[in-house]
Amino acid sequence: MAQITRSPKTYDVCVIGSGAGGGMAGKVLSEGGLNVVMLEAGPQVYPEKDYKMLMWPYELPHRGAGVGGRASENFSEFLAPNGAWEIEGEPYTSAPGSDFQWFRSRIVGGRTNHWGRIALRFAPVDFKSNTRDGLGDDWPISYEDVAPYYDKVESYIGVFGSKENVSSAPDGVFLPPPKPRCAEILIKRACDKLNITCIPARLAILTKAHNGRLPCHYCGQCGRGCITASNFSSSQVLLPPAMATGKLTLITGAMAREIVVGRDGKAEAVSYIDKATKTEKRVYAKAVVVAASACESARLLLNSKSPSFPDGLGNSTGNVGKYLTDSVGSDGWGEIPALEKMPPHNHDGVGGMHYYVPWWKFDRKNDFPRGYHIELWGGRDMPGVGMFNELCHDEEGYGLQLKRRARRVYGTTVGFSGRGEMIPNRDTYCELDPDRVDQWGIPILRFHFKWSEYELRQAKDMQETFKSIIEMMGGAYKTRTQIDGPYPFGILPGGKIIHEVGTARMGADPKTSVLNGYCQTHDVKNVFVTDGAPLVTNPDKNPTLTIMALSWRASDYLLDEAKKGNI
């Protein structure tokens, strides 16, 4: 066996992952004066070369479909690089009867290069939901603990929005919101009639110059990555200032394999596979921040077995990998004849919705717990691969009839994506697959996933709401769902919303939780987890803003502890 190459020096902190959670930790810790080494499993990203901003489909030989048409499965060839449901050489498995899709990014900045930029605060009630309805668990911290960090994150990264005073969707520090698109005006009018709250969206996109970054140029392509960094990504907004301190060492192509625990029971190093040379290396640090994405972090903790922690680091409760949730997702769309009369116009706007529907039925009894929000889409988008699949399927035919029909319906479709809260259940978790390793020799994950009645009823409610809005707009609701089968009411498979969280959740009681309220493992004081894993609940909010707020808070705590000599 080749000898392990060890780092020449001991860093203060090793951060594993460079996305929302890792990038934030890297920034706060290096600016706080600590020497940080960051491991990223993928390559460096070069926005001006890697992002396909302002390109037309016909400028790519595959028009956006990708080699063999396969990029369609990963959104499109235009997506900012290196996010996929399947990564060659790095498999995962699903237990019989389970269907879980695991989206991973292997690149500097992780999934923040192409995420939806939806930046919603959790509400005060979201931290105490067990107290409210007896399900799941309360958080060990409250909204008041996190609110100052929401303020800081929003102020730094730039989030547009408006003050609305909706209790399920707390207001934040906002840049001005963009005006609604035509379709969004019609949706809002219909929602007003139905007493459904519809307000300006909250997205991490700059409607004004902010902290040295240019304002949005309204090409509508945030998912491709933004060369001017007018939207938020860790690679362009968190890492540059961290690098500028001279205290951050970024190692790319480094797949973390194990956190090494010393004789004193504290973490002392991280072993990783250097992908380029396929050799194991080791970097020494006084503290470790794990932010590899919720399931990848759980995998690393479970793989970090030692005599002191035979079941994995931080796993004395056996709860690492448990309490996995994804957002409940169900989509629907319709055709709105009123939009046929709109003259052709530029509808691009920012890369995402300008309006959305926050959870609005919090003040009444529903036949499911918790709630969901609705994301809006549709209108005169840039044509792309797959745009007319539904038309072709529904209306069939060929020739001038098909061509004229496409011309007429283009721009008249509007759609909705419901995103709701899942209650953790016993049948949903990830664990190490006892039989298999990836190409780096690291044991892989096996997923167990099951939606319960709670989520199915929520999906049913989503479908009914979508239909009522479309019909109020005078349109025809086109989505057909089944009440049984694998995906009742159009509920998407687990993992598909890419909000997987909860696999190393925080809690006041070390007997039932992996982390304390500062994202520090109860078992090992110098190990922190700052991605989606600490989340006790995943309310109907996209988790990224909260991940960054918690990571900033944990990093401040770590800095403080380091100063006191406690780490």
Next chain:
Amino acid sequence: MSTLGISRRDVLKTLAAGAAGGSVLQVIPLQAAEAAHQMVRKEKATAAAGKYVPKYFTVKQYETLTSLCDAIIPRDEKSGGAVDAGAPEFIDLLTSENAEFQNRLGGGLMWLDSYCIDHYGKVYMESLPEQRKEVVELIAYRKNAKANPEIQQGVAFFAVLRNMTCDGFYTSKIGIDDLQYIGNVTRSEWPGCPALPE
């Protein structure tokens, strides 16, 4: 979009300055990025237009594919058709890289010829125009397969080809202009919706 009147050298110079200028955000001027894209477009447009050599389909199959693409989205008074838009090349490229498409489309074209031989005595391209129209009309609708299960596979084949022809057409400049999509440009302000029709 207007021509920006910038030379390739200007663009490269600006790009280099942007990268070397030590901007922490690696911002390059939008105008330069836009101009670079326009150049790619122009170079493609002026490339020698030789006859396309199919990557996957045989020459005969490619003729059939082209004829079907033309039937699915033909030219009309407003715009060119799927063939003008390069849909056959696009479909051939994707098929050459994907075994499932090879089976569905390559096999589908073979099925079509077999059907035509059985019913008209000749392969599709050698059948009479009204016979070709007849078989396309048949396989263009699922309901026809209910009455006539013999054509079920043909209907399935045509559905895949129709999707891919639409993809090829509506991702081309011709198809995008046909829909009157306006955008993919940089703007300094977002004006909102230009007055809704009441």
